[in-house]
Amino acid sequence: MSEPHPSLVERLSAAGYRYLETLPMNSDLVPVLVARYLTQLLPDEGRRDVVISHDKPDLTSVLNKTWGRLARESGLLSTSRRGASELLVGLDLAVDVPDEPEFERHRWVRVSAHEYCDIAGVGCENGVLGVGRNNPSFVMASLDGRVLLAAGYWQIGVGFAVITDPGRVLSFRDHAKRLTSFPFVEAAQRDWAERWVRTVSSEDESIQRRDSPRSDAG
Template sequence: MKGAGHFYAGMVTSCRPGEGRQDRTVAIDDPVSLSKANADWLEPATLFGLFSADRQFLLAISMPSPGAVDDTDVEGVWRLVELLDDWDIMGAGCAVGVTGSRYGCPAFVMPALDGSVFGQGTVWQDSIGTAVLPHPRRVRSLQDVARLNVGKPYRTTAEDEDALAWLATQEES
């Protein structure tokens, strides 16, 4: 997983469609919005290769920060997860706080294990959205962010090493 660039997976919605971003949205007031939003997540995730052969991928999970004083002091950590046969990313996953903040309100970041595709779910003003970014190593804006952040005092040595490895393994266009 080193050099997979997972650190940049949360930037999918800041990328433009011309950079490869694929968006799907469903109106919140649609009576079957969650089933449509689940399908809108699964189709591009499958098409662009989010899942490993074992249907595994990474998911950013909010965990209490060391020494946290309340439940708002959290940090994102990567967890290996597997898509089961019976899944509900937009409903039940959100309701328990794993893929969102409450039922029907996704807020997730999901990179493929090898970093070849990033996925993000969010709620817009009037819709539920999924954005997928295949080939994130090709995206100039993400490369620029990676370069600009290397060596910053708020970055760990491991994060810098990951960014440099990610930049060194740019996919051929």
């Protein structure tokens, strides 16, 4: 399955995101299920949080504006040749499919963001970005995968977590390795996680060889 169900595209559009394409499961792009682990990381692993109190007045508007600010400041957004702001959204493409698939099928989809995105209102209410108004649950990435932004609802508040260069974070790699053995995860995603770990590990080895001091012969 390479395309989301039309109703999923419609719900994205209602939240302020125009669907452009579904990306292949490239080994240089962190798998969606691995990226979602961002909310489990610790601050000393590079995670940066913005948490807003549940009883904050006009919470929907505050969350939407906070997302917009973080998206710009973190480098989540890329500008297309037409001037549109683009990013990746992690979606389960098995959602809304008439014959319910056996597995969830998480993929990155490339979207363009409208000037104002209603993630906390419409996006959460229609289920594409959350599970009820002001209860966001999603992960997004920059087009190159170097910036991740996840949303969550916690006891202390609701908000966002951001991290850069996920390939360097050992907890992401460990989680990806665990995913490869989960029988309830789609085989294609297990393979994706395994290939991603190999790719980032190989990049580390290349950097270490490049930076290691060379002894002069003779």
